[in-house]
Amino acid sequence: AQTVTQSQPEMSVQEAETVTLSCTYDTSENNYYLFWYKQPPSRQMILVIRQEAYKQQNATENRFSVNFQKAAKSFSLKISDSQLGDTAMYFCAFRVDPGTYKYIFGTGTRLKVLA
Amino acid sequence: EAQVTQNPRYLITVTGKKLTVTCSQNMNHEYMSWYRQDPGLGLRQIYYSMNVEVTDKGDVPEGYKVSRKEKRNFPLILESPSPNQTSLYFCASRFLAGGQTQYFGPGTRLTVL
Numbered sequence: 001a002q003t004v005t006q007s008q009p010e011m012s013v014q015e016a017e018t019v020t021l022s023c024t025y026d027t028s029e030n031n032y033y034l035f036w037y038k039q040p041p042s043r044q045m046i047l048v049i050r051q052e053a054y055k056q057q058n059a060t061e062n063r064f065s066v067n068f069q070k071a072a073k074s075f076s077l078k079i080s081d082s083q084l085g086d087t088a089m090y091f092c093a094f095r096v097d098p099g100t101y102k103y104i105f106g107t108g109t110r111l112k113v114l115a
Numbered sequence: 116e117a118q119v120t121q122n123p124r125y126l127i128t129v130t131g132k133k134l135t136v137t138c139s140q141n142m143n144h145e146y147m148s149w150y151r152q153d154p155g156l157g158l159r160q161i162y163y164s165m166n167v168e169v170t171d172k173g174d175v176p177e178g179y180k181v182s183r184k185e186k187r188n189f190p191l192i193l194e195s196p197s198p199n200q201t202s203l204y205f206c207a208s209r210f211l212a213g214g215q216t217q218y219f220g221p222g223t224r225l226t227v228l
Contacts, residue, residue, distance in 0.1 A: 045205060045219035091157055101146060101165060102173060103217070105158040
């Protein structure tokens with residue numbers, strides 16, 4: 001069975017600093033997608049970044065980047081120059097492609113950015 | 116505006132009283148899905164649909180039903196709700212092809228007494 005593990009339930013970071021959120025996953029598949037979603041206090045789920053497993057290059061989106069280690073099945077999210085608006089719950093998620101259309105989410109990391 | 120809408124946004128009900136949470140999207144997406152979010156458990160997929168009249172179970176389908184009679188709508192039905200179905204529910208949709216972005220609705224907070 002595929003699983004996604006986020007081992008840090010809560011984290012905090014000072015404004016303008018850098019923070020890294022961890023995510024590991026388990027699968028026997030070779031082709032899949034990995035995602036980081038942000039859920040601010042409004043509860044809206046927002047896609048932060050996506051990584052295709054066949055791509056060796058790590059995905060980046062402005063201040064957000066990932067460190068994708070396929071062999072280690074690790075997919076961490078780095079947030080640079082943290083802003084107060086980054087305060088949110090962050091979920092790591094996984095989907096096999098092609099094949100099933102199931103999504104597997106981690107349990108989340110609550111990030112608080114301190115002024 | 117492209118969006119996924121859910122109704123109601125908040126609902127308090129009693130055990131055994133049938134209810135339906137509606138989900139609608141205006142992006143012509145083939146794929147739609149329901150999730151529940153519980154503290155410490157993250158999001159878990161309940162059901163998903165790859166197109167009209169095509170549905171399949173996610174990881175936690177027990178106690179729920181769905182139907183996909185139209186492409187834009189994907190209602191979630193709780194025929195006999197129980198307190199363990201108290202949760203935050205999200206509907207989502209996306210195009211089927213490749214790694215298309217999944218768009219989420221605003222969520223429905225359900226409390227079953």
